[in-house]
Amino acid sequence: MIKKLFEWLLSPMGRVAVLIGALSVFSLAAYGIYTTQQPPEQPIAFRHDIHVNLGVQCLYCHPGALRGASPGLPTQNKCWGCHQQIAKTNTSPRLAVLKDYVQNNKPVQWVPVAQVPDFVHFKHRPHIAAGLNCETCHGDMSKVEIAENPQVMNMGWCLNCHRDRTADNVQNNPDNDPGVSALLHEKRTKLTDCGTCHY
Amino acid sequence: MSKQLSRRDFLKLATAGAATSAVLTGCGPASRYVKREPYMKMPEYTYNGLSTYYATTCRECAAACGLVVRTMQGRAIKVEGNAENPVNLGKTCARGQATLQGLYNPDRVENPTQQGRGKGAASQMDWDAAIQVVAEALKNNDPSEIAFLMGTAPDHLFDLVSDLANAIGAPAPVRFGALSMFESRATLSRAAEELFGQSAMPYFDIANSDLVLSFGANFLETWISPVSFTREYAQMRRGKPRKRGYFVQFESRMSQTAAKADEWVPLRPGTEGLVALAIGKLVAEAKDTAVPASFEAIDPAEVARTADVKLETLEHIAQLVVDSEHPLAVPGGTAVGQTNGLATAESVLALNAQFGNYGMTGGVYISPLGPNQDEYHRPASPEEMLNLIWKMKDGKVKVLFIHGVNPVFELPSHLGFLDTLQYVPQVISFATFPDETAVASDYIFPDHHGLESWGYQRAVVSSQPVLSGAQPVISPFFNTRATADVLIAAAQQAGGQFAEALPFADEVAFIQSKLSPLVGDPDGSFLAPEINMFSAYFQQHGGWWKNDPALSAPIASGALTKKLDPGVAEFSGEGEFFFVPFVSPTIGEAGANKPWLQELPDPTTTVTWNTWVEMNPETAHELGIDNDDIVEVMSEAGSVQAAVYLYPAIRPDVIAMPFGQGHTAYGQFAAGRGANPVNILSIHFNAAGDLAFAGVKVNVKKTGRKHELARMEGKVGVYEFRKE
Numbered sequence: 001m002i003k004k005l006f007e008w009l010l011s012p013m014g015r016v017a018v019l020i021g022a023l024s025v026f027s028l029a030a031y032g033i034y035t036t037q038q039p040p041e042q043p044i045a046f047r048h049d050i051h052v053n054l055g056v057q058c059l060y061c062h063p064g065a066l067r068g069a070s071p072g073l074p075t076q077n078k079c080w081g082c083h084q085q086i087a088k089t090n091t092s093p094r095l096a097v098l099k100d101y102v103q104n105n106k107p108v109q110w111v112p113v114a115q116v117p118d119f120v121h122f123k124h125r126p127h128i129a130a131g132l133n134c135e136t137c138h139g140d141m142s143k144v145e146i147a148e149n150p151q152v153m154n155m156g157w158c159l160n161c162h163r164d165r166t167a168d169n170v171q172n173n174p175d176n177d178p179g180v181s182a183l184l185h186e187k188r189t190k191l192t193d194c195g196t197c198h199y
Numbered sequence: 200m201s202k203q204l205s206r207r208d209f210l211k212l213a214t215a216g217a218a219t220s221a222v223l224t225g226c227g228p229a230s231r232y233v234k235r236e237p238y239m240k241m242p243e244y245t246y247n248g249l250s251t252y253y254a255t256t257c258r259e260c261a262a263a264c265g266l267v268v269r270t271m272q273g274r275a276i277k278v279e280g281n282a283e284n285p286v287n288l289g290k291t292c293a294r295g296q297a298t299l300q301g302l303y304n305p306d307r308v309e310n311p312t313q314q315g316r317g318k319g320a321a322s323q324m325d326w327d328a329a330i331q332v333v334a335e336a337l338k339n340n341d342p343s344e345i346a347f348l349m350g351t352a353p354d355h356l357f358d359l360v361s362d363l364a365n366a367i368g369a370p371a372p373v374r375f376g377a378l379s380m381f382e383s384r385a386t387l388s389r390a391a392e393e394l395f396g397q398s399a400m401p402y403f404d405i406a407n408s409d410l411v412l413s414f415g416a417n418f419l420e421t422w423i424s425p426v427s428f429t430r431e432y433a434q435m436r437r438g439k440p441r442k443r444g445y446f447v448q449f450e451s452r453m454s455q456t457a458a459k460a461d462e463w464v465p466l467r468p469g470t471e472g473l474v475a476l477a478i479g480k481l482v483a484e485a486k487d488t489a490v491p492a493s494f495e496a497i498d499p500a501e502v503a504r505t506a507d508v509k510l511e512t513l514e515h516i517a518q519l520v521v522d523s524e525h526p527l528a529v530p531g532g533t534a535v536g537q538t539n540g541l542a543t544a545e546s547v548l549a550l551n552a553q554f555g556n557y558g559m560t561g562g563v564y565i566s567p568l569g570p571n572q573d574e575y576h577r578p579a580s581p582e583e584m585l586n587l588i589w590k591m592k593d594g595k596v597k598v599l600f601i602h603g604v605n606p607v608f609e610l611p612s613h614l615g616f617l618d619t620l621q622y623v624p625q626v627i628s629f630a631t632f633p634d635e636t637a638v639a640s641d642y643i644f645p646d647h648h649g650l651e652s653w654g655y656q657r658a659v660v661s662s663q664p665v666l667s668g669a670q671p672v673i674s675p676f677f678n679t680r681a682t683a684d685v686l687i688a689a690a691q692q693a694g695g696q697f698a699e700a701l702p703f704a705d706e707v708a709f710i711q712s713k714l715s716p717l718v719g720d721p722d723g724s725f726l727a728p729e730i731n732m733f734s735a736y737f738q739q740h741g742g743w744w745k746n747d748p749a750l751s752a753p754i755a756s757g758a759l760t761k762k763l764d765p766g767v768a769e770f771s772g773e774g775e776f777f778f779v780p781f782v783s784p785t786i787g788e789a790g791a792n793k794p795w796l797q798e799l800p801d802p803t804t805t806v807t808w809n810t811w812v813e814m815n816p817e818t819a820h821e822l823g824i825d826n827d828d829i830v831e832v833m834s835e836a837g838s839v840q841a842a843v844y845l846y847p848a849i850r851p852d853v854i855a856m857p858f859g860q861g862h863t864a865y866g867q868f869a870a871g872r873g874a875n876p877v878n879i880l881s882i883h884f885n886a887a888g889d890l891a892f893a894g895v896k897v898n899v900k901k902t903g904r905k906h907e908l909a910r911m912e913g914k915v916g917v918y919e920f921r922k923e
Contacts, residue, residue: 064249074237
């Protein structure tokens, strides 16, 4: 039966069918990859741009980034602390969703945007301590409505940054100081070690 | 396969299909399947993604082991031992680890319930109505007709109920637990009273001994404080350089403890006391000293014949004693749970006197009282439980409050606790789980789980007085309420003397009132100037204990001159075999509702999820019984059925069964699984009122059915010798 199938595939109609098949698989795969790059649908269409432009600091809502591995998501208490004093909360249809969550004491089920696999132990604190800003990795949140990921967060991307920041070059060691050079070398060893993130 | 599509083609197409779908789904965004729920109100001391640790006390048994529970975002996720607590020094047993499965158990009683003794449908109540019920039960009954039946833990609730009972003139609360029954605690403290003149718990310094002779004491399993004994045992074995402690176990079946021993002496049940005395005499003779009066009348050769052990074995053990610096003999378990149990316990304590180890390193001491304890309150003996049952039968108990114990399951059914409940007009249970007793009650007013509770527990055996503190590690999962709070609220509502007896705002205020005498004690594990700071430290460290040992030495004067005659125990029934029920080392008396413990193989037989009957392969061969044959074990009191496990390490004239399974209620994992061996025990007490649970003879009958026991070990090879 397979033999007949192959014969048919070699006929003109068969070739067209193979082409259509291959195109549909390719386009489905492309669509799959495309969706990974889209911001997921969130239970509340939270506007990062409005909040950041109003002057709310990232660490106000995500204080864990300064202290621990996870930046954390703000509690509903924190949302409501401000919003209960804002007149628009009672009128805006977008904010009605928040009101519903708070008043019914329901937890908001957020969908994570920036995520690494379970076998990667990513910690925010050392990155903030190294002087990185939130937007270095997460993009300029004052310009996005619903949170989205500005880049693919894979190992190459991590390592590129770890290597750039520990390279013994003019940028990192302008005076060509041997002490700084040794330090950079040691840092590079640590920051490119597998066990640093995979343990 | 049809002619159009061969099997090979089908597989090719299926593989191609699977590969395509894998490629397509692999491209999908994984993040879409993940949801994250932040707190609605986050406690201020919690950090996202970081664990919070709480020190508390294990409630799986009454040993008062300290725990440190790791919590993450308000959920308890891992239990470890509290390294500061002197009882367990950072260790836990399997039951302690599994306490989380009690917390998250799907069968917990979630609301106050009008149970109606299991007849008809149970209905939920609210707590106001529940407190009203308790208040009326207290107020509308004569105090002398109110009975409180408590478990061996927690101690703070026992103190509260004792204070209440004392103030209103009700009988003192009765404490009971299956473990205390199998440990024969009443016999141990009575033996101490007879020999030392002081009713107390003897303390055996296993850690510093170099030769331990254990007469049935299964101290590495469930006996009194197994984690602390296991720690001490490890110290005895390898804690001292160049000297490894030696360990001999006298027991008719090889228990987990016996399996760890250097020598296991399978003597005839009921002869342990005689063997102890014989060793005492042989030691005196080997040392060439005068034989003390207690041992004079004993003929070691005669004892060896009676006990079915070789005289050379006893002489060899006596020589071990002579050669050791710190010999120690420990009585317990099946040796004491006999009709001659009290005399046996006294004989073993007298043997220690002969060793000259009273109050010496590696010897026998008297355990100190707990830090805020007035006197030693031992759990009730089964005979005292029978007195309560008679009282119930005579209509002298109008309301029975039950907390922390499951007598319907734990007491032999022959005592008739369940049947006697009908004579009690009102039975109120505070059970966390729907156990047999709770199901047979009028109301269940569920207490929190131990990890959601405040409290304290005193260490029973510890060189220093220890008060292990408990605090909630998470908010209560269900609509449960602390029994102490329920009683306080009910007493306030009842007014008058009840309100005066418990003048506290809540449970925590009561606990603070019991801690306040300890504030400022200079020998405490921490110092605090006032009660609030003391309470804060108490929570932080998981309790309070004295720094210095407070063991006292027993007075040995009477021990060697007293006439001791343990004789051979009497056995009830006409059966062919001695019956030895023992507490399952993994499940204990109340672990059957936790799948982790069910799944944990028994340390000696590797059986999981069931009850088995241990039988010597030779005996089984004679009776035509094989592995996994279901047999009926019959005593004069009744019969149970279970599958046979051929166990080479048991005397051919002994049948053993683990206690812990055979529940008829207690949730989906426990109910309807295995058999309960206490239900074939007939009621005979020893002189101290403890049940002679190992003093029953049974017959075994093959039923013709088979049930394959789930076990870790293979069946091939082990019993090869039986194949002709």
